[in-house]
Amino acid sequence: MLSEQDHQLISASLDGELAPEQEMAFKHRLLQEPALNKQYQAIKAMGQDLKNTFADIASTPVPQSLSSLLEDDIQVENEQKATQNNQWRFLALAASVAAIGLLSFFGLQNTSDNQVSIALTKALNTQPAMQVMQLDSNNQFIVLQSFRHNDGRVCREYQISDTNNQSHAIACKKNQQWQLEVTQSSVVAEQAHHVTASGEEVKTIEQYLKGAVKGEFLTSDDEMVQIKRNWQ
Amino acid sequence: MLGTAQLKTLLIDELPRMRRFAYSLTGNKPDADDLVQSLVEKLLRKGIKKDIPAVPWFLKVCKNLWIDEARASQSRLKLAQSSAQEPTITKELGPENDQMAQILKAMEQLGDEQRQLVGLVIVEGFSYAEAAHTLDIPVGTVMSRVARARTKLAQLLAEH
Numbered sequence: 001m002l003s004e005q006d007h008q009l010i011s012a013s014l015d016g017e018l019a020p021e022q023e024m025a026f027k028h029r030l031l032q033e034p035a036l037n038k039q040y041q042a043i044k045a046m047g048q049d050l051k052n053t054f055a056d057i058a059s060t061p062v063p064q065s066l067s068s069l070l071e072d073d074i075q076v077e078n079e080q081k082a083t084q085n086n087q088w089r090f091l092a093l094a095a096s097v098a099a100i101g102l103l104s105f106f107g108l109q110n111t112s113d114n115q116v117s118i119a120l121t122k123a124l125n126t127q128p129a130m131q132v133m134q135l136d137s138n139n140q141f142i143v144l145q146s147f148r149h150n151d152g153r154v155c156r157e158y159q160i161s162d163t164n165n166q167s168h169a170i171a172c173k174k175n176q177q178w179q180l181e182v183t184q185s186s187v188v189a190e191q192a193h194h195v196t197a198s199g200e201e202v203k204t205i206e207q208y209l210k211g212a213v214k215g216e217f218l219t220s221d222d223e224m225v226q227i228k229r230n231w232q
Numbered sequence: 233m234l235g236t237a238q239l240k241t242l243l244i245d246e247l248p249r250m251r252r253f254a255y256s257l258t259g260n261k262p263d264a265d266d267l268v269q270s271l272v273e274k275l276l277r278k279g280i281k282k283d284i285p286a287v288p289w290f291l292k293v294c295k296n297l298w299i300d301e302a303r304a305s306q307s308r309l310k311l312a313q314s315s316a317q318e319p320t321i322t323k324e325l326g327p328e329n330d331q332m333a334q335i336l337k338a339m340e341q342l343g344d345e346q347r348q349l350v351g352l353v354i355v356e357g358f359s360y361a362e363a364a365h366t367l368d369i370p371v372g373t374v375m376s377r378v379a380r381a382r383t384k385l386a387q388l389l390a391e392h
Binding site: 004007008010011012015016017039042043046047049050051052053054055056057058060062063065066069070219221 | 248256276350375378386
C-alpha cells in the first residue's frame with residue numbers, strides 16, 4: 001500500500017514537477033521498489049489513455065456553426081499546415097539519409113561486442129525511461145531519465161547490467177551519434193534481484209548532472225517527442 | 233485589445249486544444265463543441281487584452297462557461313423533475329471503444345475541480361504554476377488534487 005506522499009511523488013514526477021535532486025532520488029526508488037514502480041507504470045499508461053481519449057474529439061468534424069465563425073481563417077490555416085507538413089517530410093528524409101552513417105559508441109564503454117553496441121544505440125534512441133529491456137541474452141538495459149544539457153544536447157542517464165556487473169552512464173547525442181559523457185562500473189551484489197547502484201557511483205553521476213542539467217529533466221511526453229524525432 | 237484577425241488566428245491555432253479541454257469537462261463531444269462555440273462567440277464579442285497570456289485565458293473562460301452551463305442544466309433538471317416529467321436526454325455519447333467509455337465514466341466520478349485539473353495538467357500538459365494561475369488556486373493544491381485525481385481514476389479503472 002503506497003502512501004499519499006508516494007502518489008504525489010509519482011504524479012509530480014510524471015508532470016516534470018520534481019526538482020532534479022528529488023527526481024533522481026525518486027527514479028532510484030523506482031528501481032528498488034517494485035510496488036512503487038508498478039503503480040508508476042500504471043499511472044503513466046493511464047495518462048496516455050486519457051490523452052488519447054480526449055484527443056479523439058479531433059476525429060469528429062468541427063460543427064459548421066463553429067467553423068463558420070472562423071471559416072476564412074481555417075482555410076488559410078489548412079494551407080499553411082500543408083506547407084509545413086511538406087517541410088517536415090523533407091527534413092525527415094534528410095535525417096534518415098544522414099543516419100545511414102551512424103556509428104555505435106559502445107566500444108568506448110569497455111565492451112568488445114559490437115552487436116551489443118548497435119543494440120545500445122537503438123535502445124537509447126527508442127526506449128522510454130524506466131522500462132527495462134533485454135539488450136541481448138545477458139544484458140539488461142534501463143533509461144533512468146533524460147535531460148537537456150547546458151550546451152543544448154539531449155542526454156540520457158541509463159544502466160546496463162548482467163548477473164555480475166552493471167554500468168551506470170550518461171550519453172548525449174551530437175551529430176547523430178550517442179557520445180559517452182560519464183560512466184561507472186560496479187559489481188552487482190549477489191542477492192540483488194534488479195539493478196542497483198552503489199552510493200559512490202550515484203555520487204559521480206549526480207555531480208555530473210548538477211553541472212550539466214539545464215533547467216529540468218524531460219517529462220515522459222518530452223521523451224516521446226524526442227523518440228519520434230530520433231533525438232535530433 | 234487584440235485585433236479581430238489576430239484573435240481569430242489564435243483561436244484557430246488553439247481550436248484543437250480548446251475542443252480537447254472542453255471534451256474533458258463535458259464528457260461528450262456534442263456538449264464539448266457547444267461549449268467551444270459559446271467560448272469562441274464570447275471571446276470574439278468581448279475581445280482579449282494584448283498583455284494576457286491567451287491560452288490560459290481561453291481555457292479559464294471555457295471553464296467558467298462550463299460551470300455556468302452546468303448550473304443552468306441542474307436548474308433545468310430540477311424544474312423538469314418537479315413537474316414530474318421524465319428528463320429526455322438524447323445526447324449522443326462519443327466513446328469509440330470500451331476503454332474510452334470507461335475513462336469517460338471514471339471522469340464523471342471526479343469532482344469539478346479535479347476534472348478541470350486532469351484536463352489542464354494531464355491532457356494539456358500545463359505546469360502546476362500555469363494550472364494554478366488558470367484556476368486561481370495555490371500550486372500546492374494543484375499538486376495534491378492532481379495526485380488524488382490520478383489515484384482515484386486508477387482505482388475506478390481497475391474496478392472494471
